[in-house]
Amino acid sequence: MNRRIDVSLTVNGEKVSRSVDTRTHLIDFLRSELGLTGAHTACEHGVCGACTVRVDGDAVRGCLVMAASLDGAVVETIEGLSDTGEIRDLQAAFVARNASQCGYCTPGMLVSAADILKHAPNASRDDIREHISGNYCRCTGYQAIVDAIDDVLKARRESEAA
């Protein structure tokens, strides 16, 4: 039996109101309903991190969250984080370090990396590895990704100390 629920939420700073099927996951709502295709689907059961987005300030897996549960929530996707400039330095570091190859994991990886920048500004390289351990990358071997995040953490710390 199909059941629909009305939800109103904020996505990348804009108010969105929709009637959603209770079986719809956030990642599918974002991609199919709102056309925000930056976050990807892959495993669809919470393992790979390709679908990572932010809900109420925290990184979550879009394939594990039901859209119907998000009435009143604030959702940010890679498009929003890019548009605000919040991760401009992180994106530049990924380019400089060649931390993205096929790019499939990159949106989710950037949202997880932004979570480190936000919540763990003093993270060590081991902390970075631990934090992104739920984001699978099949191309880079992770070293370049850790380098890029570490570069940004150090640069931000230096700029705050100056």
Ligand code: FES
């Ligand atoms: S698609 Fe969500 S964790 Fe893999």
Ligand code: FES
């Ligand atoms: S760059 Fe290809 S999966 Fe990460």
